[in-house]
Amino acid sequence: MGFKDDKGKILEDLGTLNFDHQGRSGRTEEENLLAAGLLTPEEAIEIVKCTLGTQHENQAHHQVGYPPIWILKPTxxxxTWYVKGYFLAEQTWFISFHPSKSKGATS
Known part of the structure; x- marks a missing residue:
């Protein structure tokens, strides 16, 4: 999928609560504010809406290569925020959703 498709699917799934979170080892409150309940889906939608095409990239999953990962870095x-996830079984899965720690930060 490309930028418009990824962004559209993420926004749709946030709006219909059709999303889940990939488990993280002990850093959920820092790395995924949406999973920790520190960010509402409505707030997440507003953040994702700000993403420009130049703030989006796709890459292979670092552990298994599939599914493809998307990364958004909207302001x-x-x-600047760091939003990372993938699509699996018609659902959006979030790995990270937090303000960037520094330019080019990855989580």
Missing amino acids: FQGE
Whole structure:
């Protein structure tokens, strides 16, 4: 999928609550604010809406190569965010959803 398709699917799934989270070892409150309940789906939608095509990339999953991973780095209210996930079984899965720690930060 490309940028428009990825962004559209993410927004649709956030709006219909058709999403889940990949488990993380002990850092959920820092690495995935949506999973930790520190960010609402409505807030997440507003952040994702700010993503430009130049703030999107696709890559292979670092552990298994599939499914393809998408990364968004939108700027929302002056702060750059890091949003990482994938699509599996018609659902959006989030790995990371947090403000970037630094330029080019990865989680």
